Every structure is written in C-alpha cells, then in structure tokens.
Amino acid sequence: MEPDMESENVSGEPPVRAEITLIVNGREHRLAVDTRASLLDVLREELGLTGTKKGCDHGQCGACTILVGGRRANGCLALAVAHDGADIVTVEGLAHGDELSPLQAAFIERDAFQCGYCTPGQLCSATAVLDEAARGWPSVVTPDVAAEPELDEPEIRERMSGNICRCGAYVNIVAAVRQAAARETAGRRPTERQAAGREAAGHGGAGQGPTEREAAR
Amino acid sequence: MRPLERVEARDKVTGAARYAIEYPVEGAAHVVAVAATIGRGEIESVAAAEVLAMPGVLAVLSCENAPKLNSVDDAELEVFQSRTVSYRGQLVAAVVAETLETAREAAARLRIGYRAEQHDVHLRDGQSGFRADVDQGDPEAALAEAAVSIDETYTTPAEHNNPMEPHATLAEWNEDGLTVHDSNQGSTTVRDTLAKVFDLDPAKVRVISPHVGGGFGSKGTPRPTAVLAAMAAREVKRPVKLAFTRQQMFSMTGYRTPTIQRVRLGADADGRLSAIVHEVIEQNSTVREFTEKTAGPSRIMYRAPHRRMAHRLVQLDVPATSWMRGPGETPGMWGLESAMDELAVTMGIDPIELRIRNEPETSPEDGLPWSSRNLVACLREGAERFGWTGRRAGREGRTLTGMGVASATYPVNREPNTATARAEPDGRFTVRIAAADIGTGARTALTLIAAEALKADPGRVTVEIGNSDLPKASLAGGSTGTASWGTAVHNACEALLAELDAPIPPEGVEVTVDTKEELESQEKYARHAFGAHFVEVRVDIDTGEVRVPRMLGVFAAGRIINPTTARSQLIGGMTMGLGMALMEESTMDLEFGDYLNHDLAQYHVPVCADVRDLEAIWLDEKDPHLNPMGSKGIGEIGIVGAAAAVANAVHHATGVRVRDLPITPSRLLPSL
Ligand code: FES
Ligand code: FES
Numbered sequence: 001m002e003p004d005m006e007s008e009n010v011s012g013e014p015p016v017r018a019e020i021t022l023i024v025n026g027r028e029h030r031l032a033v034d035t036r037a038s039l040l041d042v043l044r045e046e047l048g049l050t051g052t053k054k055g056c057d058h059g060q061c062g063a064c065t066i067l068v069g070g071r072r073a074n075g076c077l078a079l080a081v082a083h084d085g086a087d088i089v090t091v092e093g094l095a096h097g098d099e100l101s102p103l104q105a106a107f108i109e110r111d112a113f114q115c116g117y118c119t120p121g122q123l124c125s126a127t128a129v130l131d132e133a134a135r136g137w138p139s140v141v142t143p144d145v146a147a148e149p150e151l152d153e154p155e156i157r158e159r160m161s162g163n164i165c166r167c168g169a170y171v172n173i174v175a176a177v178r179q180a181a182a183r184e185t186a187g188r189r190p191t192e193r194q195a196a197g198r199e200a201a202g203h204g205g206a207g208q209g210p211t212e213r214e215a216a217r
Numbered sequence: 218m219r220p221l222e223r224v225e226a227r228d229k230v231t232g233a234a235r236y237a238i239e240y241p242v243e244g245a246a247h248v249v250a251v252a253a254t255i256g257r258g259e260i261e262s263v264a265a266a267e268v269l270a271m272p273g274v275l276a277v278l279s280c281e282n283a284p285k286l287n288s289v290d291d292a293e294l295e296v297f298q299s300r301t302v303s304y305r306g307q308l309v310a311a312v313v314a315e316t317l318e319t320a321r322e323a324a325a326r327l328r329i330g331y332r333a334e335q336h337d338v339h340l341r342d343g344q345s346g347f348r349a350d351v352d353q354g355d356p357e358a359a360l361a362e363a364a365v366s367i368d369e370t371y372t373t374p375a376e377h378n379n380p381m382e383p384h385a386t387l388a389e390w391n392e393d394g395l396t397v398h399d400s401n402q403g404s405t406t407v408r409d410t411l412a413k414v415f416d417l418d419p420a421k422v423r424v425i426s427p428h429v430g431g432g433f434g435s436k437g438t439p440r441p442t443a444v445l446a447a448m449a450a451r452e453v454k455r456p457v458k459l460a461f462t463r464q465q466m467f468s469m470t471g472y473r474t475p476t477i478q479r480v481r482l483g484a485d486a487d488g489r490l491s492a493i494v495h496e497v498i499e500q501n502s503t504v505r506e507f508t509e510k511t512a513g514p515s516r517i518m519y520r521a522p523h524r525r526m527a528h529r530l531v532q533l534d535v536p537a538t539s540w541m542r543g544p545g546e547t548p549g550m551w552g553l554e555s556a557m558d559e560l561a562v563t564m565g566i567d568p569i570e571l572r573i574r575n576e577p578e579t580s581p582e583d584g585l586p587w588s589s590r591n592l593v594a595c596l597r598e599g600a601e602r603f604g605w606t607g608r609r610a611g612r613e614g615r616t617l618t619g620m621g622v623a624s625a626t627y628p629v630n631r632e633p634n635t636a637t638a639r640a641e642p643d644g645r646f647t648v649r650i651a652a653a654d655i656g657t658g659a660r661t662a663l664t665l666i667a668a669e670a671l672k673a674d675p676g677r678v679t680v681e682i683g684n685s686d687l688p689k690a691s692l693a694g695g696s697t698g699t700a701s702w703g704t705a706v707h708n709a710c711e712a713l714l715a716e717l718d719a720p721i722p723p724e725g726v727e728v729t730v731d732t733k734e735e736l737e738s739q740e741k742y743a744r745h746a747f748g749a750h751f752v753e754v755r756v757d758i759d760t761g762e763v764r765v766p767r768m769l770g771v772f773a774a775g776r777i778i779n780p781t782t783a784r785s786q787l788i789g790g791m792t793m794g795l796g797m798a799l800m801e802e803s804t805m806d807l808e809f810g811d812y813l814n815h816d817l818a819q820y821h822v823p824v825c826a827d828v829r830d831l832e833a834i835w836l837d838e839k840d841p842h843l844n845p846m847g848s849k850g851i852g853e854i855g856i857v858g859a860a861a862a863v864a865n866a867v868h869h870a871t872g873v874r875v876r877d878l879p880i881t882p883s884r885l886l887p888s889l
Binding site for chain 2: 012013014015034036037041044045048049050051052053054055056057058060061063090091092094095100104107108109111113114115116117118119120123153156157158160161162163164165166167168169170171172173174
C-alpha cells in the first residue's frame with residue numbers, strides 16, 4: 001500500500017475512473033468510480049448511504065458490513081470496481097418500508113446498542129447469520145457439523161464476533177439475535193427453510209428477506 | 218421511573234442517524250492527516266509542491282504555510298504552529314483533495330524532511346520526586362509496626378479508548394461564521410475552543426453533534442480534527458470532511474497512560490488497616506500535562522490512620538495522554554483491589570470480610586459524612602447472588618476454576634449548566650440543552666427527567682441536545698452528564714410547570730434556568746458511587762488462556778433514571794473492564810517511539826465470543842444529598858473494579874498472582 005517515496009515519481013495523471021453498475025437496496029446506480037475506491041466509500045460518498053460505517057477501513061472491526069449478493073462482506077475491503085453488477089443490501093435496505101425487520105425491532109427491544117456506530121454492521125452481519133444458519137452452515141462451535149445448527153448463545157457469539165462493539169453491547173446483541181432467530185425458526189417450516197437457503201439473501205423473517213423483496217419489485 | 222427505549226433508537230437501526238462527517242453537504246473536499254515519522258526533532262521541509270501537482274489535490278497544510286492560530290490550554294490544538302516534533306505519530310501536515318482516494322494517496326506521498334533527535338519513550342522508575350496528594354500520619358512507621366503488610370508493585374499498560382467512530386469533523390465557513398459537524402463529548406466546549414483558536418465571537422461558531430459514535434473520554438477535550446478541518450475549509454474555501462484513521466487514533470486522540478503502582482498496606486492481626494500507601498509513576502507527553510489520578514480512589518476507599526497517595530509524572534516523547542473511561546479510578550482500583558486481595562489471602566480472611574472490616578464511617582480523605590455509601594451492601598448482595606459463600610477453587614480436567622471479587626467506586630460530581638423548557642399550546646414540551654449523547658442514553662434519560670418534572674407523559678416531551686446553539690452545557694465526562702444536565706432540565710421543567718396555571722398563549726411559555734448557584738450552595742458531603750464486581754474464571758492449564766464464564770456487577774449509584782440504558786452502560790463498562798483484564802495493551806516501540814500495535818487487529822478489545830454471562834444490577838439507593846433526581850453517574854463505575862476481580866479470580870483458581878495487566882497466556886502460563 002505505502003508507495004516507495006524514494007523511487008516512485010508523483011503521478012501527474014488524473015485518477016482512473018471506471019463505469020460500473022451497482023444495485024443497492026434494489027435500486028440500480030450507474031457510476032464512474034475511482035478505481036481506488038472501496039465499496040464502503042462509494043456507498044458513503046457517492047451514493048450518500050452513510051448508514052454503513054467506517055470504523056477502521058482495514059477489515060478489522062465489521063462496522064462496514066454489508067450484504068453483497070446476500071453474503072456479508074466488509075465494504076472497506078471490497079474495491080468498488082471489482083463489483084460491477086453486484087447486488088448490495090445496506091442497513092438502509094433492511095426494513096420493509098416503515099416496518100422494521102425483526103432483527104431491527106429486536107435490537108431496539110433489547111437495547112442492543114449504545115452509540116449506534118457499530119449497529120448497521122451488526123444488523124447486516126446478524127441478517128446474514130440467520131441466513132447462514134438457515135442454510136445449515138456450521139461454525140467452529142457447532143457440535144455436530146452435519147446437523148442443522150441451532151442459533152443458541154454460543155453459536156451467535158461465535159458468528160457475531162467479526163463485529164466489534166466498543167460500547168460493549170454484546171450481551172444485548174446476543175439476546176436480540178436470539179430473539180429474532182427464535183421468531184424466524186418458529187415462523188418457518190423446514191422445507192421453506194431449505195428453499196430459502198438456496199436463495200442468496202438475509203432473512204429478516206418469512207417474506208421479508210431482501211431477496212424476496214427484490215423479487216417483488 | 219419506568220424504562221424507556223432509546224429516543225433515537227429507530228434512527229440508529231435504520232442507518233438514518235447521522236454522525237459527524239455524514240451530513241450531506243455540497244462540494245465537500247476531503248482532508249487526510251499526515252503523522253510524524255520521527256519520535257522527536259524538527260521539521261526541516263515539506264515537499265508540498267510535489268503532491269500539489271497531482272490532479273485533484275487542492276492544498277497541503279503544514280508548519281510551512283498554516284495560518285497563525287491563537288493558543289489555548291491544550292497545545293495539541295496548536296495545529297501546525299511550530300516545526301517541533303514532540304512524538305512519533307504527531308499531526309504534522311494534511312492534504313486536501315477533491316476525493317478521499319486522492320487525498321489519501323497524496324498524504325502517503327507527501328515527503329517531509331526531518332532533523333531527528335534521540336527520543337525517550339521508556340517509562341521507568343526515574344529520578345524526579347513524587348507529588349504527594351495525601352500525607353496523613355506516619356505511614357512508614359505504621360508499616361514497620363504492622364502485624365501484616367503487603368508491599369507489591371502493580372502495572373497497567375497504555376490503553377487506547379478506541380471509540381468505534383473515529384474522531385471526525387465536517388467544517389464549513391459561510392457569512393455567518395464557522396459551522397462544524399463534529400464528533401465530541403460536548404459541543405459548548407468545542408465551540409468555545411474553536412472561537413478562541415480562530416479568534417471568533419463564539420456566536421459565530423456552531424458545533425453540531427447529535428450522534429456521536431462513542432468517546433470514552435477521548436472526545437472529551439476538543440481534538441485537532443476540529444481545528445484542522447476548520448483551517449482546511451477556510452484554506453480551500455469549501456466545506457471539508459476529515460476523519461482520523463484508526464491508526465492515527467493511537468497517537469492523535471489520547472489514551473490512558475501506563476502506570477507503575479507500588480501499593481503498601483499495613484494491618485493489625487484482625488486485618489484492620491493502619492496504613493495505605495499508593496505511589497504511582499506514569500507518563501506525560503511534552504505537549505500537554507495530564508495527571509491520571511491513579512492513587513485517587515485510595516483516598517476514600519478504606520479506613521487507615523496513616524496514609525500517603527502520590528504521583529510522579531515522567532515526561533517522555535510520547536503521544537499526549539488523556540482521559541479514558543474512569544481515569545484514575547480504573548487503574549488505581551486495579552492496584553488497590555489486587556493488594557486488598559493479597560492481604561486477605563495472606564491473612565486467611567475472606568476478601569469480602571476484609572473489606573467490611575475496613576469500612577470507614579466518614580470519608581477518610583477529609584472526614585466529611587458520606588452522602589450515601591453502600592459498598593458493603595453491594596458486596597453482600599453480590600455474594601448472595603453469585604454464590605460466593607463456600608467458593609472453592611476447582612479443577613475440571615485441564616481447566617482450573619475460581620472466583621474473585623473487587624470493589625469499585627467513582628466520585629459523584631456536578632457541573633453548572635443551563636437549560637430551557639418550553640410549553641406549546643398543543644400540550645407538547647421542548648427542552649433544550651447542549652448536552653451530548655455519546656451512546657450513554659442521555660437524550661432518553663433527560664426525556665424521562667423532564668417528563669417527571671413536568672408530570673407529563675414522556676411522549677409529549679422532546680429533548681434537543683448535541684448543538685452548541687442550545688443553552689450551554691458541560692461535557693459528557695467524569696460520569697457527571699446526567700446529574701449535571703439533569704439538574705438544569707429538572708429545574709427548568711419545574712419552573713415551567715409553575716407558570717402553567719393559565720392557558721398557554723399561542724407563542725408558548727418558555728423558562729430558562731442556570732444551575733450555577735444551586736451547585737455553589739450545595740452542602741458538603743463526600744459523594745461517591747460504589748460497587749462490587751464478582752468474576753468466575755476458567756483457566757486452561759495447557760495454554761494459560763483465561764475465560765470468564767460469569768461476571769456480575771452490583772452497584773449503588775443512587776436512583777437509576779432509565780433502567781434499560783443504565784444496564785447497558787454498566788455492562789458496557791464491565792465489558793471494557795474484561796478487555797482491560799485480559800487483552801488490552803498498547804505496546805511502546807522503544808526503537809521507533811510509537812505504539813506498535815496501532816490498529817484493531819493488534820490492539821485487542823473484547824468481541825462477542827469473549828463475553829458470556831455478564832450482568833449488572835443495582836441497589837435501590839436513596840440519597841437525598843445529590844441532585845433533584847437522586848442519581849449518581851454510572852458511565853464509568855462499570856469498568857472500575859473489573860480487572861482486579863478477574864485477577865483475583867485467576868489467583869483463586871491457579872494460585873498465581875498476576876500483577877501486570879493484561880493477563881495474557883504469556884504472562885500466566887510460565888507460572889502454571
Ligand atoms: S471499516 Fe471495514 S472492517 Fe472496519
Ligand atoms: S453501540 Fe457503540 S460501538 Fe456498538
């Protein structure tokens with residue numbers, strides 16, 4: 001990253017831009033992005049979607065977590081130019097109109113944040129956690145990797161450990177994710193769960209996951 | 218009061234809550250700061266022309282071209298005013314560019330020539346004398362005569378606040394003066410400071426900070442971000458955005474000094490203390506004097522006729538130390554509460570019983586009566602709930618288990634404030650005060666305080682905070698916020714209510730109050746919050762890894778205003794305390810003179826998997842000598858006793874006394 005100052009001349013060339021398309025929260029954007037720009041900076045600076053936060057810019061805190069093609073990713077580690085055509089969901093896209101996703105509602109109910117700066121990342125991450133568990137993906141603490149993982153506290157703690165909360169809201173974050181997970185499991189039959197698992201998206205609850213919403217648009 | 222969910226909760230879960238540099242502003246340029254790469258010396262040259270040639274670069278600012286600023290108390294804010302480099306990582310230049318990418322690249326390419334001098338960044342037992350805060354009786358003689366004594370040295374490393382939102386400012390000048398959206402713990406203070414620095418009438422400066430992504434003390438003093446952004450915006454005649462990088466936060470935004478604490482306790486055969494000596498060595502930068510009052514809590518915790526509490530500040534070429542959650546109390550109670558545990562173990566007295574035997578009737582510091590002191594009740598309540606009685610060190614396979622306890626305390630202070638309360642004919646109320654909500658739940662607590670004073674439903678009350686145009690307010694710091702702002706809010710609402718006999722006229726009714734007089738006429742009491750931390754540990758014999766399956770904090774902090782947010786703040790403090798106990802450590806690179814592990818991959822803070830069964834509860838404490846709400850601050854006490862409780866539990870489990878934080882496998886394993 002650090003340029004070698006002795007040998008390299010300072011460039012007089014203008015920055016290189018590339019045209020890409022991003023689908024963000026169901027809306028298509030045609031953009032000429034600086035090829036050095038991260039998805040995080042494009043979302044925040046070009047699209048004005050400042051819900052996604054920058055805590056470290058180095059993939060070390062999770063504040064910038066977004067869903068890219070339904071999977072969670074650190075926006076600060078993703079070069080925008082490499083994501084032409086990507087389908088992205090940010091915190092601004094988690095609610096269904098005015099109706100909060102079950103995770104968002106549970107975060108409020110359980111007071112799962114204080115300053116709120118890590119919260120968008122926590123919510124996107126948790127949205128993906130519900131989806132990953134629904135697909136049957138084990139984690140390092142899953143006792144039986146062949147069985148359907150149950151999102152109990154150790155599972156949630158493990159799966160949510162990529163998102164730092166310096167305010168220390170973890171106890172409440174785990175409670176909130178658990179509550180949303182329980183509601184989701186209760187509201188979904190096994191066959192539906194598998195079917196949903198094939199789709200790429202987080203699941204805020206039956207019929208409310210971004211994928212279903214995108215399909216409806 | 219009944220719990221109220223955070224007033225701004227919806228904005229925080231939908232991404233609508235805007236933090237400093239997130240305000241939509243047309244044509245903003247981007248500023249990236251440049252840090253010194255020598256530990257001490259002078260700037261000889263800044264090769265600005267080279268990067269100014271890059272398309273999109275608008276300006277380079279440094280000591281070579283910066284406008285003259287007025288100096289204020291904090292020399293950290295004298296941005297680019299001299300060629301002197303006082304520490305590695307110091308803010309020495311900045312690049313302003315059209316885009317963040319260009320600014321970042323130009324900042325990386327900016328060549329700065331230095332004349333380097335040998336730096337000294339090594340904190341050690343130096344030559345200069347101690348500055349004693351307390352000297353009572355003859356502690357040396359008392360220690361010599363004591364039936365039992367403890368004489369040990371405890372250390373804490375440098376620790377960094379690391380709020381999740383970096384220090385950041387969006388600055389804009391127009392015909393009305395300067396407007397900044399800034400991440401801070403008090404907009405009034407930032408406004409007054411910027412006004413001084415730029416020689417402006419404070420009425421011409423607006424500081425807007427409705428949401429702040431944590432601070433933990435590091436945003437308590439105005440930071441160079443605000444000064445630099447304002448300077449840059451004036452230079453390029455455009456609004457600018459500036460955020461320090463996570464790496465820069467390790468040198469530019471303050472941190473807790475490392476401490477070396479020698480604690481000596483002398484006791485009679487029953488464990489009654491005759492002497493407490495707490496002597497602390499800590500570091501200071503050459504830029505800004507700051508005393509971490511580490512021995513402070515020893516002044517009030519336990520009864521002992523002979524006492525000495527002293528600090529020695531060693532001036533080094535290090536980044537400027539500052540506030541971090543529970544300054545003084547947090548490192549100090551690590552030393553004192555470890556020593557108390559050692560005394561209990563040496564004497565074979567239960568650690569809780571030892572503390573009860575040394576409970577002072579009045580404040581040992583000045584003999585003042587306590588406004589309330591329920592340490593013993595916290596210890597007893599916690600013991601009961603945690604299953605302390607009959608605790609046993611255990612072993613399960615290759616795991617050792619044990620329990621520890623430590624006391625906590627934090628002073629209760631209030632600052633003068635002003636507030637306005639307003640009633641509208643439609644039955645709604647608006648309360649205005651330039652308070653800050655940095656995640657504490659202040660906005661919500663003040664809503665409850667106002668609603669109670671107005672005898673109205675909280676739904677009818679809007680509290681406006683986080684803007685220096687509002688009535689001037691003190692900082693969110695020192696656990697003084699809710700008590701200080703709350704007094705003003707309460708008084709304003711009560712005064713308003715008294716005027717609401719007649720129907721409210723169309724223009725509304727408004728009352729403004731100032732709490733200065735009330736605070737000055739306050740009766741003399743020793744006012745402190747107390748608490749007890751209980752910890753269970755599991756120690757892996759083969760790896761030396763310590764896990765904390767259970768942690769309980771019991772607090773006596775007056776009346777709790779909003780149970781929901783109060784619990785969050787307390788468990789948040791305890792979580793940070795867990796980090797202090799087990800992982801947080803900034804390692805000084807003696808060769809280069811900066812903190813080596815300056816990012817979140819290397820400076821470890823607790824994550825979700827580290828925190829298991831962690832709970833905070835409080836006693837129903839009624840204290841009529843505090844403020845109209847009867848509340849004590851709770852922002853810091855949650856962290857205070859946590860580290861000692863963990864270490865004491867580790868000792869209980871393993872028989873190994875760790876006196877240097879954090880308790881990492883490399884410190885513990887060799888002794889297992
Ligand atoms: S900002 Fe991307 S992980 Fe921290
Ligand atoms: S809520 Fe502040 S960092 Fe998580």
